[in-house]
Amino acid sequence: MRSLATKQYGKPDGFEILDLPQPEVKNPDDVLIKVKAASINPIDLHVANGLGKGYIPGSLPFKIGYDVCGTVVATGSEVSSDVKQGDEVWARVPEQYRGTASEYVISPAVATAHTPSSLSHLESASMPLVSLTALQVLDKANDIIEGGLEGKTLYIPAGLSGVGSAALQLAKRIFKAGKVITTLSTGKIAKIDGLIGEGVADQIVDYTKEDPAKVIPAGSVDFMFDITGQAMPSLHLMKKNGLILTINGVPFGESVKQRLPNLPLIPRLILGTYGTVVQFRASRWSVKYLHVFVQPSAEDLTRLRGWVEQGLIKPVVGKVAKFEDIKAIREGCLEIASGKGGIGKFVIDLEA
Numbered sequence: 001m002r003s004l005a006t007k008q009y010g011k012p013d014g015f016e017i018l019d020l021p022q023p024e025v026k027n028p029d030d031v032l033i034k035v036k037a038a039s040i041n042p043i044d045l046h047v048a049n050g051l052g053k054g055y056i057p058g059s060l061p062f063k064i065g066y067d068v069c070g071t072v073v074a075t076g077s078e079v080s081s082d083v084k085q086g087d088e089v090w091a092r093v094p095e096q097y098r099g100t101a102s103e104y105v106i107s108p109a110v111a112t113a114h115t116p117s118s119l120s121h122l123e124s125a126s127m128p129l130v131s132l133t134a135l136q137v138l139d140k141a142n143d144i145i146e147g148g149l150e151g152k153t154l155y156i157p158a159g160l161s162g163v164g165s166a167a168l169q170l171a172k173r174i175f176k177a178g179k180v181i182t183t184l185s186t187g188k189i190a191k192i193d194g195l196i197g198e199g200v201a202d203q204i205v206d207y208t209k210e211d212p213a214k215v216i217p218a219g220s221v222d223f224m225f226d227i228t229g230q231a232m233p234s235l236h237l238m239k240k241n242g243l244i245l246t247i248n249g250v251p252f253g254e255s256v257k258q259r260l261p262n263l264p265l266i267p268r269l270i271l272g273t274y275g276t277v278v279q280f281r282a283s284r285w286s287v288k289y290l291h292v293f294v295q296p297s298a299e300d301l302t303r304l305r306g307w308v309e310q311g312l313i314k315p316v317v318g319k320v321a322k323f324e325d326i327k328a329i330r331e332g333c334l335e336i337a338s339g340k341g342g343i344g345k346f347v348i349d350l351e352a
Contacts, residue, residue, distance in 0.1 A: 004064045004323075005061040005099070006060075012048075012329075015333060017323070025075065028077045029110065030079070031072055031083060033106070033107055034072075035101075036070045036121040037350055037351065039345045041129050041345075042336055043129075044065055047098075063098055064098075065099055065348075066128075066129055068093065070105070072084060078109075090114075091111045091113070092111060092294070113298040116309050119308060122349060124315075126315045126347050130163045130166050133292075135170055136295065140245060141225070148175070152178055154222065154223050155221045157183040160184060167225055173313070182204055184204055223245075226244055235281070235287055247293070318342050318345055
């Protein structure tokens with residue numbers, strides 16, 4: 001089968017379409033998917049460039065992609081009859097199954113769910129990782145903060161990033177946040193309502209003209225979702241006993257166990273020390289600071305499907321490249337790697 005991969009760890013300009021063995025159902029919970037579309041996330045490119053090499057499962061050639069939408073071809077003996085041949089499904093596959101930008105991919109049943117009936121294959125492929133990340137972070141915040149997120153003031157920067165656009169919609173429409181603050185560049189401010197609907201952001205800071213750390217009132221934020229790595233400069237914005245959950249930068253605490261279970265003792269101790277330092281800095285402001293790593297989850301994808309079909313959450317698809325167009329794929333991936341990925345998710349279309 002054809003697969004987007006790299007023969008050596010490196011940047012997207014080294015990505016190729018390679019002819020690799022087609023995966024087969026081997027485990028009782030395997031779901032073999034004929035891929036219709038896959039989307040690319042920053043983490044795909046970091047790992048392909050060598051992040052966690054030696055500790056994250058993988059071998060060369062290194063296949064790309066965690067997000068998939070496609071059709072079930074075959075299932076293992078223990079897969080529920082709810083997921084059967086011919087069903088259209090989506091998934092954020094676990095690390096050891098990585099390689100969704102391929103003609104076929106295996107996903108475990110616990111990570112695989114039916115797609116929303118209201119979405120195209122491109123829209124469905126754009127959602128799993130970013131939506132699961134947003135949902136699981138907000139779920140955790142809702143559990144930790146006394147009284148939950150309802151009525152609270154939330155700061156979610158990068159409002160039209162993949163994770164940010166999902167988080168804004170979930171925060172306002174599902175978790176019933178009282179006030180949601182976000183950041184956008186000048187050109188994106190006029191587009192947000194058309195892309196994800198009106199009323200999801202109560203305050204938008206144009207970060208190209210103003211410093212959010214100076215514009216947002218000090219001591220006003222109950223919860224910050226740190227998407228961009230700006231948690232430490234934002235500590236003064238937090239209320240006493242506020243909460244910051246980050247998905248950015250160096251993992252620590254439980255995230256290390258989840259993401260890097262094979263990490264040796266010394267690097268684990270170094271990351272633990274880093275976590276202790278940043279948590280101490282946050283504690284001086286009476287703020288709790290934790291790192292969160294997304295977990296593949298069919299259950300959460302099913303929750304998201306329901307909200308999508310009710311019109312409560314919209315995907316934001318940006319550029320689309322045909323699977324045969326390696327030049328366009330490389331360009332799209334390089335744009336993401338630059339940190340200037342524009343609006344919406346970059347999706348690779350494998351439909352003929």
